[in-house]
Amino acid sequence: MSTTPDLTALRELAAREWGLDPVDARDLGSNEDRNVLLTLADGGRRLLKVSHAGVSRAALEAQDAALARLAADPAVVAAVPRVHPTRAGTRIVPLGDGRHARVLDFLDGAPPIAASRLPEGMPATLGAIAGGVTAALAGLDHPGLESGAWDLRRAREVLDGAAAALGAEEHARLGALLESAGARIADVTGRLQVQAVHGDLTADNVLVDAEGAVTGIIDLGDVGLGWAVGEAAILACGLLQHDGPAVRDALDAVAAFDAIAPLTDEEVVALWPLVIARAVVLAAAGERVLADQPDNAYARARRPLEARMLERATSLGLDEAELLVRHALGRVPEPASRTFTPMIAGLAEAAEVDLSVTSPAYDAGAWLEAGTPRSALAAERGEAAGALSRYGERLLLPEAAGPGTPRSRLAGRAIAVSPGTPVVSPNGGVVTSAEGDALTVRIDYGPAVHVRGVVPRATAGTRVVAGEALARAAEGPDGTAVVLVWQSVLPDLAPPPRVAPGHDEAWEALCPDPAPLLGRVPANVASSRSPQALLDARDHAFARVQEHYYAAPPRIERGWRHHLLDTDGRGYLDMVNNVAILGHGESRIADAVARQLRLLNTNSRFHYEAVVAFSEELAARAPDGLDTVLLVNSGSEAVDLAIRIARAATGRTDILALTEAYHGWTVGADAISTSLGDNPGALESRPGWVHLLDAPNAYRGRHRGADAGRYLEDALVRLAELDGAGVELAGLVAEPIFGNGGGILLPDGYLAGLADAVHARGGIVVADEVQVSYGRLGAHFWGFEQQGVEPDVIAVAKAMGNGHPLGAVITTRAIAEAFAVEGSFFSSAGGSPVSCVVGSTVLRVLDEDGLQENARVMGDRLHAGLLGLCEHFPGLGAVHGMGLYLGVEVVAGGPDAPDPDGAREICEALLEEGVIVQPTGDHKNVLKIKPPLTIGEEAVARFLDALERVMVRRKAWAAL
Template sequence: MPLDTLIRRSSLPCPDVDAAQAAEWLTTHYGLAGALKALGSHQDCNFRLDAGDGRRFVLKICHGDYATTELEAQHAALRHLSGVPSVRVPAVMPALNGDDLLTIEHNGKPVHLRLLEFIDGHSLAHVAHLDRHTVTGLAQLCAHVDVALAGFEHPGLERVLQWDPRHAFALIEHLLPVITDADKRACIAEAAEQAQAYLLPLEASLPTQAIHMDITEYNVVWSRDDHRRWQLQGLIDFGDLVRTWRIAELSVTCAALLHHADGDPFFILSAVQAYHRINPLQSEELLALWPLIVARSAVLVLGSEQQASIEPDNAYIQANLASEWNIFDVATSVPIALMEAAILNAVGEPEAADQESAFSALLPSLSGQAFTLVDLGVLSEHFVAGNWELGGVDERLLAEAAQRHGLAASRYGEYRLSRTLPDFAKEPDTFALHTELHIPLGTPVHAPFEGRLRLTADGALLLVSAEWSLRLWGVQCDSGSDAAEFDAGAVIGRSSGALIVQLCSEPDVSPPLFTAPSKSAAWRALCPSPKGLLGFDCDAPALADAAALLARRDASFARSQKYYYQAPPQIERGWRNHLIDMHGRSYLDMLNNVAVLGHGHPRMAQVAAQQWSLLNTNSRFHYASVAEFSERLLKLAPAGMDRVFLVNSGTEANDLAIRLAWAYSGGRDVLSVLEAYHGWSVATDAISTSIADNPQALSTRPEWVHPVVAPNTYRGEFRGADSTPFYLRSVEAHLHALAEKGRQLAGFICEPVYGNAGGISLPPGYLQQVYAKVRAHGGVCIADEVQVGYGRLGHYFWGFEEQGVVPDIITMAKGMGNGHPLGAVITRRDIAEALEAEGYFFSSSGGSPVSCRIGMAVLDVMEEEKLWENARVVGDYFKDRLLALIDKHPLAGAAHGSGFYLGLELVRDRQTLEPATEETTYLCDRLRELGIFMQPTGDYLNVLKIKPPMVTTRRSVDFFVDSVSRVLSELEG
């Protein structure tokens, strides 16, 4: 390899050409004129020309050191790819003399001129987070280009290029002195040495072809579609076109992706999968990929540092330096062997398992004795009432098991509940890559294989052979010297307490004791179960396949009963305002207005179990709790309300309220409000008008339902606090029409705070005037408090209190039972008894002893734990933080509601209030990735309906709002 040529080229500065000179050349050689803008480049000089009438071009100026045949190869490749439907590339524009390439003298040196079509769009270099759609799109482009170039031939492909990985290690060695910091220099040298060691045995097997060699976020042009997703527009800059290893193409793309990986090298795996599906890679290429990425990251850093030393004023290079150091840091943050295992696993080609190694027994004196395996997983019965949050709980449970049974052990490969991290954006490290044993003090510990023993900095004994390493914590070494040699079976020490055992097939790798679920398969390939040297099966049972379980649900559970998210995590546990999946990840619950006390509350379990052990039947039997609970509810209601119906749900409560209105008024016609949801029964669906819940809602209302204009003060027909008179017109018009037809009004139903639209307060005085008009026509007024009532608003226990009214009927459910099916209707005696003319009312489970006891326990806990006060105090803080988002983010249009019933409305334009529906969908999906459950509401699905358990803390509020702000920044970037 001509190393001197490579070194000379790596040190070339950009051609010194200003805009005036570029404009002159464009006029002279291309007959073009217009506005010029300098574009960044590593070693070329580029200008964008706006020639008017939508015509835009790029003038590329490069050193004469580059042979014309290399540039001609680029032009040939562009023409070759122009016929590929999946790849758009710029056209080459000829000069006035018909040539595609001009070579002229500038400052006594030759430079090459070319003019290319400009592809409009954006680079994603500035975008901090790239979603999976964008990552896979980039990788798919990479694969399509490689497939298209597989048969492309040109003499200019045989060139010496500093970015060609075949020359990477020679270039790294030459450029290392440019790094003045000795520690950084040593780090780069070590990384390069390791990468070269992994790569050398594979090089001869790597296929070669023509590749673009620079398919990165800088050279791929994108634009946002109507769904706010980035869509590919084209591929530019063929300056690094070369024949080299095919896998180098993907390595370049993946290295660039590390800048957007938020420190996680596994981020590239979806790109590898996407590429491999289109252009399948050989096993040797898959194994070479990560060493090439490491080498690429080192070359990037050294190349930019070298160029920055030559051109300290080159802003493009200076801006890239931090990015390239970040790429290097991420690329070297994990062992190469780990990433090789991860890449193979990602494409369904796991590394060939080592033959079962014949280990000697680690604890031969305990051979044949039974160990009690202690369940420390997500569903463990040992964990109750959040005790897993106590420090050292796993060790305590193991110690207690050992006291009872003699020998105890944790399970390898278990997702530990104690490792969960509430209000945390990243996956917690829950997967155990070790086993902990509780054995008698002084138990001899033997070497399971021949190796050298030494003590590590973290207090472990490390036994290393050519094939294995074994880490042991809790062993007192018998040898007085470090680095002692031991034969298999020799005693290396004695147990000094709990013994932690971790096996690794890569002797030079220092694995963690726990890893994140998404990394568990890769780490497991390196750190297998130690059961072979323990003599018993210490493995945790494999979790059921969540996707298969979802398929079973779809096959048996009617699919109109939807679930959140396309690929939802399997949730089997909850605690306070968090839900926990089977891998031990905690998700902040911002959806569950049912669990007012939070999930897993011990009082609920205790009260339900106690009452179930005594009696659970229906309310036609005589027992104390139904009377006691009814009395408690009436104490919460306004004066004059003296009758309670107990039911199972909000739907049942609203359905009953309609029947009561019919029976009391003698009429059938009901006024409801547009954009509202009241339930799923025939009657409650009839009065529900939310097109988000039912797209046919407005066209399928029965003739007895009369929707009035939604009094939405933010985006309604009339806006602001003084809009009440205008919204009353709709009510009056319906009342007048009914009166003219001689039809008796049954009633009016409305949420006192507009819950389905995101907690919007009704305009002042609205309900006072509507209630008066409805009653004047003989109808009853129903307050649907199912979502917004029962203390959730913080400043009001009932939503109707904000409007200063008293309804005739109150309906409620949701939080009454903290998840237990429980609802109620509260009204006056005269209305309640009007139903008797139609026969008696009965709900099979409504008002059961268990339901009543749970209902009273909820009220007790709300009072004891001051949850209503928490809704007011923390809710006010929450609202203030949401309001602050409006000043920071253009997409944040308004913050609605109060307490723990809040809404954040997203708009694209604050004047037209164009709903940001697609952005809201993206936001909710992205929040889930960050560990937060949130869903949109409203007719345009552009409002975050925020209704968390009433135990929500300021810490959770900050985590939520900071995460929303983070994602809004991504959307607005």
């Protein structure tokens, strides 16, 4: 069996046939052809293409003719490579095994596909280029133009040719998708234009310059005959592999294509089915190539991206997709302005019910029950004729607890009525369908009106007049009746009653408010600020130094346990919020606060039970002897107060601290904070009374792995130096686990040895427990327990209030009394009745719900899963921490190559997966993972799956 020549042979071929002097040759990726980059002695570069055996010489000549046509057409704004003749004047050299070689220009630039997220505007640019190429090739006629393997007319042939590689189950699944797409276009295929097409004009096959402008079009190896609309479909499909709003990007590209090479109505019908067909073909061909060439790294890298294209292509129903395409092309009629008979009597003054994400109906996790919106509507109706949802409402549905974007936006209105309430035709028309609990009537010279939740009285094909009975409201299993009414201005296409958010302008045009059909005035839909409008307002009124997560953050307005929920009804798994230790929306805290606010909220100089009860409960959790509590409002205040207490108790001012640590934002807490991620100039700006020890970072620091014990030796040497300089320490302030470092554990015995040394010098040991306490570590309630240390002072906050501002200092009676030398201490809101009730309730719920044990069990599961991912992905370097305070290093080659850009990109990609994680550490390269302690097995699996998907795609992009 003949094989393609090795690189040495190909260099010799280039020298012999083309007279080139290549000093280097290297393979570039390709599914089937072989592309070799030749670097010449003068620095020039050429591309040597070796076609696979299935490509005829005539087909290669047709490719050359297409290149010449594109180069001569001024409407094609990007460059195309020239084909170089051999010494003998030919352009194609046979290799004797059915393959042929050619030499082309190697165009400078890089494909934008190298980035997982395309720049803004790139999809439309690609669409315009694809339209220009399609228009330029429209008249090309050449005997070598054939229907190639990528011709979408041959999609079934490609699929069946890969049957063995796919396996029976996957072959059947892909076949069903292809059959559905084929049935959709069966009536129009005979009217689709066939011409010469590029066949693969995607972001893979264009080049951009340093400014991001498209400069070149490459890889015309798939030039052949095919449907012209197939070029638009191929591009749209290719865009579905990228991060970001992929469907919107695909529609933008199609609209730009249409502006250059207008699509016929039949081509509009065919477009999205062909997107699906292209995705099926890519999936099938990819598996076949890997079966034939298991070592084909390029093909292997493509598979997860091809799977993503298919997933996204099939996320839309075919009617839904065509509606969005028609809107993107501006081919949507204005809704008819008519007078309608109300379909349901008595709704003119009916109440509109808030079913948005912030509706009280969803409190206490009620949104996880499928019937909550229905129940809320029915409850609001009472004895009235009906109650309606607001137009275009985003519902909060149980699906928000899982991955993906729920179809949360109502395309019309939901109406609660009495069971059996008549539903009549709003005008003359024809009933086009009546099946199950649904009915559609096409209004004369108007929209199609869709109704669900009814018992149809009319049958399909029946002509009706205004006011004629269509159906009656069906009684549900809960004894209520809810009717959905929506319309489509393109009456031959039926949108679903609920659609995914993100195409609001389209759905408002395609499915306008059905209020006129119900005897009501249409709503003003611009009643709430969009996430971007709110972000703009935030930047105007809220100091920007108070940063926000993400480049384009979702608008989060509700939380429940370990879920965060945006105003579109999408749920996000909260993996970063160690403040809300009990989770979000905890009703026991809400009830306790509401009760206490109705009774009293004042300051701790007054005498009331809550401050005593909470102080007793908090002291009972501390080691024996630490029996005295001071209450404040935050971790920064707690650390600041702890420093003051240490100074007052010792009569000294100097404090020992560790690098890479964050302690707070007050003057005192900031003075001992050295986290470069929070303050890049921290090490150069410490006051003279702060003395620093190297962070005992066993992963990236001076001493690593088994040598980490040497950090204590270094610390003792440093203390001796301070002794020699006459420095008398008031105390040590240290996190028992490096929180902002990503949960880095201190070497065993380090803190105990350091504490002994500080005590021997008359200093006080302060444990900064702000981030890692309250059972988050699972095996320990306090972080210092992991180090076998009993501090003199504990500073704690964050978890204490589950988001309510609450902090504390816990110490001995003697140390607290020594602080009195500075006078009395008072915090206006610290220790208020409300804060104390919150604090007591948090401790009670932690115990009642067994959340510390859950942190141990789920933390072990999460830690093991993350270690497994580190073994598979070199970009994940290590896992730090314990329990539910973990950190994952993102690196580009090991501990000494932290990868902050990679960490940021992973966090952005996880957001699209519905998971919220943020980077931390001095290099901002550690994924901090510290979810509410309510997280369960399903959520842990969801997070690990999401991170694996992101890493698989990153690996794929890196390999292209």
